[in-house]
Amino acid sequence: MSVTETKVVKKTVVKAKKPVWREWLDAGVFAIVAATLIRTFIFEAYTIPTGSMEGSMLVNDYLFVSKLSYGPRIPMxxxxxxxxHNSMPLTGGKSYTDAVKWGYRRLWGFGNVERNDVVVFNFPAGDTVMAQRPADDYYSALRDEFNGDREAIAGRYKIITHPxxxxENYIKRCVGMPGDKLEVRDGVLFINDAPGANYPHQKLWFSINGTTAGIADYLSDNEIEQxxxxxxxxxxxxxxxxxxQVAELRKIPGVNVAPFIYPKGFITELGVFPHDTANFKFNRDNFGPIVLPKAGVTVQLTPQNIALFRRVIRNYEVNTLEEKDGKIFINGKEATSYTFKMDYYWMMGDNRNNSLDSRYWGYVPADHVVGKAWFVWFSYHKEGMSHGIRWKRLFRSVHSLEK
Incomplete structure (x- = not known):
């Protein structure tokens, strides 16, 4: 008997090598996806554009904002x-479509917003923007320049709306928490009738009087602005x-340094929240008292106090609001009270007299919070890179820069 042996021959399949352009494309897609996930859920880079947070945060500070501190917000x-963020790099058009919208949801985080945190948030009044004046507040211009005439402002500027x-992203210090009683008395912040926290580099306006020759040198050496x-x-x-700096100047014999304060009831700025000078004679140095809205809390509504809550009811919590014959109607029904659905915060710049903050546009809703300022990774002089890098600020936490 013969035995026939059968050999099994394995064929080796050789994969065709990807072309170079395909390898670069795959690497690019992976990098974009990874960067997007990090930016959305872990941290995001941010640049300080203005001096409203001087001297804690300086113009041209580059910092990372932690999304994990309060929990990352699911994209809406x-x-x-x-x-x-919201515009195309070259054309300036919208970089998104609002054909698909998701509700507000926030994932787990290490904690919640706390008093005196430095917070990045979406500008509450930034739902409507003048394309030719993107840095200006549309509602202030509508109120102060166009007397409330929306057709007139739309005829002058291209109007853009944002979800x-x-x-736009803003950065300020959270000085007021939901439910807090807040007041500014002669430039001093009070929270629940107790003085708010002060920081060494916090700025205000001060008048300087004296004949000492060293005053001019001190102002020049410290780059103090008039x-x-x-x-x-x-x-x-x-x-x-x-x-x-105030403490140092007061040590110089013959020098008198005093706060420059707008007195209580002195109306110099129509743009101060809640934009109702008949019922609220507020200015930046004497403001309030007001109580910040808190989720679940009910407030009584009257024609005299409705200005405090219009944007909350209409814009942030999306109801219809009508005022007619001394009565208030919410979603078509007469209302004498309202229960808040969200928490609201009060944000102010450390450069108190050079900051457009909650004193001008009001409360910051919880769904507008982006993240907590984390640390500065790069910084250079406000006049430009040629004036030098601020080496002492590099890789320092925001908390350490406040001291």
Whole structure:
């Protein structure tokens, strides 16, 4: 008997090598996806554009904002160009479509917003923007320049609207928590009738008087800016000073340093929240008292106090609001009270007299909070890179820079 042996021959399949362009494409897609996930859920880079947080945060500070501190917010406008905020890099058009919208949801985080945190958030009044004046508040311009005429302002400027998560990002210090009683008395912040926290580099306007020759040298050596005389009644001796600088100047014999304060009831700025000078004679130095809205809390509504809550009811919590014949109607029904659905915060800049903050546009809703300022990774002089890098600020936490 013969035995036939059968050999099994294995064929080796050789995969065709990807072309170079395909390898680069795959790597690019992976990098964009990874960067988008990190930016959305872990941390995001942010640049300080203005001096409203001086001297804690300086113009041209580059910092990372932690999304995990308060829990990352699920994108509310998910269909968007990756790695840009709300406008196309070259054309300036919208970088997203609001054809798909998701409700507000926040994932687990390490904690909640706490008093005196430095917070990045979406600008509450940024739902409507003038394309030719993107840095200006549309509602202030509508109120102060166009007397409330929406057709007139639309005839002059291209008007753009943004959903919550595509409003511009702002950075301020959270000084007021939901339910807090808040007041500014002669430039001093009070929370629940107790003085708020002070920081060494916090700035206010101060008048400096004296004949000591060292004053000019001190102002020059410390790059202290003068307040434009037209902003302070023609006075030429008013300066932006940090608390530590005030203390140092007061040590110089013959020098008198005093806060420059708008007195209570002195109306100089129509743009101060709640934009109702008949019932609220507030200014930046004497403001309130007001109580911040808190989820689940019910407030009584009257024609005299409705200005405090209009945007909350209509814009942030999306109800219809009508005022007619001394009565208030919410969603078509007469209302004498309202129960808040969300928590609201009060944000102010450390450069108190050079900051457009909650004193001008009101409360910051919880769904507008983006994250907590974490640490500065790069910084250079406000006049430009040629004036030098601020080496002492690099890789320092925001908390350490406040001291």
């Amino acid at each position: 406008t998910p269909v968007a160009l990756p790695l840009v 919550v998560d595509k409003k 307040v434009p005389p037209m902003a302070c009644g023609g006075q030429g001796n008013v300066f932006f000073l940090e608390n530590v």
